[in-house]
Amino acid sequence: MTDPQSLNVGDQLPTFVRATELAHWNRYAAVNDEFVPIHMDDAAGQAAGYPSAFGMGHLQWSYFHNLLRSWMGETGRIVSVSCQFRGPNIKGQTVTAQGVITGTRQEGNELLVEADLWTDEQSHSQLAIGKAVVAFPL
Amino acid sequence: MSYISDEMNAALGTRLSRKVSFPVSESDIRRWAIAVMWPEPPPSLFWDATYAKTTPQGGIVAPEEFNPFAWMCAESESHDTTVTPDPNDPNHLELALGIPSPGLQFQLNGGISVEYGVRMHPGDVITSESFLASYSEREGRLGLMLFTVIEDVWTNQNRDVVKRSETTLIRY
Numbered sequence: 386m387t388d389p390q391s392l393n394v395g396d397q398l399p400t401f402v403r404a405t406e407l408a409h410w411n412r413y414a415a416v417n418d419e420f421v422p423i424h425m426d427d428a429a430g431q432a433a434g435y436p437s438a439f440g441m442g443h444l445q446w447s448y449f450h451n452l453l454r455s456w457m458g459e460t461g462r463i464v465s466v467s468c469q470f471r472g473p474n475i476k477g478q479t480v481t482a483q484g485v486i487t488g489t490r491q492e493g494n495e496l497l498v499e500a501d502l503w504t505d506e507q508s509h510s511q512l513a514i515g516k517a518v519v520a521f522p523l
Numbered sequence: 524m525s526y527i528s529d530e531m532n533a534a535l536g537t538r539l540s541r542k543v544s545f546p547v548s549e550s551d552i553r554r555w556a557i558a559v560m561w562p563e564p565p566p567s568l569f570w571d572a573t574y575a576k577t578t579p580q581g582g583i584v585a586p587e588e589f590n591p592f593a594w595m596c597a598e599s600e601s602h603d604t605t606v607t608p609d610p611n612d613p614n615h616l617e618l619a620l621g622i623p624s625p626g627l628q629f630q631l632n633g634g635i636s637v638e639y640g641v642r643m644h645p646g647d648v649i650t651s652e653s654f655l656a657s658y659s660e661r662e663g664r665l666g667l668m669l670f671t672v673i674e675d676v677w678t679n680q681n682r683d684v685v686k687r688s689e690t691t692l693i694r695y
Contacts, residue, residue: 409558413559416555416590417558446635447586450586454566459578465637465638467636467637468634470634
């Protein structure tokens with residue numbers, strides 16, 4: 386469990402890593418009813434201008450949330466998250482969700498922690514960037 | 524060349540849809556958590572009721588980004604009730620508004636921004652109201668790209684806000 390009193394600007398969040406391929410995307414398609422050819426079929430991904438089928442943007446979004454949840458524990462509360470997609474998560478990439486604390490402030494009986502978030506793949510090209518605010522009770 | 528027609532500009536601010544979910548089930552939550560955590564097991568908070576009672580949440584809750592509207596809605600109203608476009612059709616927004624299609628071939632999720640309210644719990648019935656917020660366009664690697672922002676507010680059966688979001692759709 387994260388101790389909010391120990392958090393400092395510049396601290397890095399523990400990473401969330403997944404070697405992504407159709408096994409991940411098909412499961413996400415199944416729960417989100419998102420059966421789109423570009424996420425399931427290499428030919429469809431290539432027709433859209435990419436080297437292969439590629440993962441859903443919303444799954445990168447979930448990876449941001451997984452990163453935050455595993456870091457903050459069950460006492461923390463996600464206040465806000467934003468995300469911009471910068472590149473496709475193509476087959477065979479190892480995706481790492483990461484974050485760094487950029488600010489802290491107290492509001493009432495909560496500590497609000499701001500963080501920059503991003504996902505990249507094994508050659509460090511960014512796939513998504515974003516920001517989050519998480520609240521911890523004091 | 525521009526994708527943005529007078530009809531599209533005139534449609535800004537229009538309510539695109541109102542959806543009401545079926546009651547959220549523990550099974551829906553568990554399966555979502557399994558999928559987004561795959562291949563690791565999901566946190567106990569999302570599937571173990573006994574454990575979840577011991578947490579600050581007091582019981583099972585859904586992951587914040589859980590979608591209760593996948594696989595049908597209990598109620599669904601679109602702006603134009605005479606058409607039911609395929610959501611995977613890149614022109615589905617304009618078709619749903621009953622205005623001429625901009626003739627787009629592909630769509631991508633360009634970004635999301637969310638402010639969260641109360642958590643979703645098993646049994647909750649969630650209502651979504653979405654609005655067309657803006658159109659813009661710029662040249663990209665794959666040609667002219669149309670950026671469309673959709674605002675969406677979710678509330679539960681007690682009218683508590685679950686989340687407010689803005690989603691940017693990139694189409695070309």
